[in-house]
Amino acid sequence: MTTVYLNGEYMTKEEARISPDDRGFLLSDGVYEVTPAYDGRLFRFPQHLERLERGLATLRIHQGTGELADVHERLLRENDLESAACAYVYVQITRGAAPRMHQFPEGSVTPTVYAFAKAFSRPPHEEWELGSGAITVPDRRWSRVDIKTISLLPNVLAQQAAADAGVANAVFVKDGNAIEGTHNNLFAVFDGVVTTHPATHEILHGITRAVVLELAGRMGISVEQRAIPVEEFRTADEIFFTGTTTEVHPTVSLDGQRVGDGTAGPVTRRLFEAFVEEVGSRRAAEAQG
Numbered sequence: 001m002t003t004v005y006l007n008g009e010y011m012t013k014e015e016a017r018i019s020p021d022d023r024g025f026l027l028s029d030g031v032y033e034v035t036p037a038y039d040g041r042l043f044r045f046p047q048h049l050e051r052l053e054r055g056l057a058t059l060r061i062h063q064g065t066g067e068l069a070d071v072h073e074r075l076l077r078e079n080d081l082e083s084a085a086c087a088y089v090y091v092q093i094t095r096g097a098a099p100r101m102h103q104f105p106e107g108s109v110t111p112t113v114y115a116f117a118k119a120f121s122r123p124p125h126e127e128w129e130l131g132s133g134a135i136t137v138p139d140r141r142w143s144r145v146d147i148k149t150i151s152l153l154p155n156v157l158a159q160q161a162a163a164d165a166g167v168a169n170a171v172f173v174k175d176g177n178a179i180e181g182t183h184n185n186l187f188a189v190f191d192g193v194v195t196t197h198p199a200t201h202e203i204l205h206g207i208t209r210a211v212v213l214e215l216a217g218r219m220g221i222s223v224e225q226r227a228i229p230v231e232e233f234r235t236a237d238e239i240f241f242t243g244t245t246t247e248v249h250p251t252v253s254l255d256g257q258r259v260g261d262g263t264a265g266p267v268t269r270r271l272f273e274a275f276v277e278e279v280g281s282r283r284a285a286e287a288q289g
């Protein structure tokens with residue numbers, strides 16, 4: 001039985017009811033956030049909360065976030081995820097239910113706050129090392145993808161294109177540059193330099209991306225944040241994605257062409273090991289072998 005949180009109350013998922021007038025349902029008028037928990041401990045929660053608050057403020061959705069830390073902890077507890085190696089808590093806040101019109105509803109409308117928790121798994125080491133493939137796709141999203149809105153149709157279509165091609169990920173190409181994935185950030189390694197698109201309005205400012213940049217800095221690995229033309233990207237020694245459930249994931253082929261030697265590269269490996277150490281999940285590390 002799954003316990004979820006909806007508008008101040010905890011209930012089974014089956015009991016949760018959201019109005020058909022909800023502006024999230026009708027207009028994608030809302031934001032979401034996903035925070036990982038390792039061995040039941042939330043990882044970088046303040047950063048996730050700050051990104052959520054920034055999104056709410058930008059969209060002028062007036063909803064406090066003071067209760068969310070407790071909601072996250074309680075959902076992990078109630079769903080027996082306190083001892084899970086890897087889990088995450090998803091929270092979504094929409095502008096609320098109101099008769100359908102494009103502009104903000106008149107008067108005060110209470111936002112809808114929905115949250116659930118779920119386990120995720122890290123692949124066994126031998127599988128991780130093999131990595132996976134990716135394709136490039138045109139970026140057909142709007143120009144403020146730094147806001148984590150629930151409006152994800154271009155991401156859905158791009159990820160489906162990857163699935164149709166039999167690969168795990170898609171790389172968005174915008175203005176000729178390889179910028180990020182459908183649900184993860186993108187890195188390339190050129191001659192030992194870890195390179196990624198800068199944190200502009202064109203990408204989501206991933207918390208995992210920030211952690212990886214921090215780790216690279218600590219490890220003395222050179223980092224460059226700059227636009228990467230897709231033709232240059234194709235020549236990278238290593239490519240990897242980062243994200244909350246993606247963690248650090250190697251890409252070994254791009255549009256059917258091998259990347260590097262076709263397995264996880266040395267810099268990707270070092271950063272993944274450092275990431276595993278940083279999140280500090282004993283159970284996840286044991287499970288991975």
Ligand SMILES: Cc1ncc(COP(=O)(O)O)c(C=O)c1O
Binds near residue numbers: 180183207
């Ligand atoms: C488009 C996009 N880029 C990057 C990320 C990675 O962000 P984070 O590391 O905070 O999970 C996500 C996560 O959902 C995403 O949707």
